[in-house]
Amino acid sequence: MNRREASKKETKKLILKAARTLFARKGMEECTIRDIAAKAGVSPASIIVHFKSKTALLEEALCGDIERVLSEVAASIPENYNLRDRLMHLSRGFFSLYDKNRDLYRALIRSTVFEPAAETPIMSNLSERYIQFLSHIIEEQKTQGIILPEVDCRIAAASVFSLYMGVLIMLLRMPEMTVDMVSDILASMTDQYLNGITRVHQ
Known part of the structure; x- marks a missing residue:
């Protein structure tokens, strides 16, 4: 795995961790892509790159x-x-x-x-x-x-x-x-x- 692939994998892990935390705390309906991005420390666009939808x-x-x-x-x-x-x-x-x-x-x-x-x-x-x-x-x-x-x-x-x-x-x-x-x-x-x-x- 090269550095770029490792970085993408780590970013995805951060997004998933943030999503799990916020989904549990706020529920799916109240949780936005922007909320998850802010929690994960990434841009909303980065989430869309990894996941096609909420x-x-x-x-x-x-x-x-x-x-x-x-x-x-x-x-x-x-x-x-x-x-x-x-x-x-x-x-x-x-x-x-x-x-x-x-x-x-x-x-x-x-x-x-x-x-x-x-x-x-x-x-x-x-x-x-x-x-x-x-x-x-x-x-x-x-x-x-x-x-x-x-x-x-x-x-x-x-x-x-x-x-x-x-x-x-x-x-x-x-x-x-x-x-x-x-x-x-x-x-x-x-x-x-x-x-x-x-x-x-x-």
């Missing part, structure tokens, strides 16, 4: 946290957990993350989930990785004879992910909902779904 900046600033939690919760699943408990362990880890700053993550979800995948590559990639990970867990259970042989593991993983997203939206939209409450709701929904694809109730 949404792109929000996506990259926050998706690092999501990726970190995905790695942590995936690595911390107890080996003796059955399929249902593994799924709930993963979901609860993400619910706990989003609960720390619901306004901020609501803005992230609103700005990325309903946009074309090409416009939100980081979030799209994370979602795909998560579904692949779920598919791998389900495939393991299938090879052990727990999941019915006719089940398509990819479709099953996407179905589980859809249940999770529905309950996540509930958490973000309803202030009275706690992590425990939405985890219980998702557990009931997951139990009902798994009853249809497993040989033995999980």
Whole structure:
């Protein structure tokens, strides 16, 4: 890496750090590109060079946290957990993350989930990785004879992910909902779904 590339990388890190701080403090709507530039000690034009929009900046600033939690919760699943408990362990880890700053993550979800995948590559990639990970867990259970042989593991993983997203939206939209409450709701929904694809109730 030459000096110019190193400088660009360092500038981007400063911008992301400033954005994370200000998004958490002021929220996405109240935070401007000029605010972020001033906090980072760079010009507004410099931010536009690195990020094509405030949404792109929000996506990259926050998706690092999501990726970190995905790695942590995936690595911390107890080996003796059955399929249902593994799924709930993963979901609860993400619910706990989003609960720390619901306004901020609501803005992230609103700005990325309903946009074309090409416009939100980081979030799209994370979602795909998560579904692949779920598919791998389900495939393991299938090879052990727990999941019915006719089940398509990819479709099953996407179905589980859809249940999770529905309950996540509930958490973000309803202030009275706690992590425990939405985890219980998702557990009931997951139990009902798994009853249809497993040989033995999980």
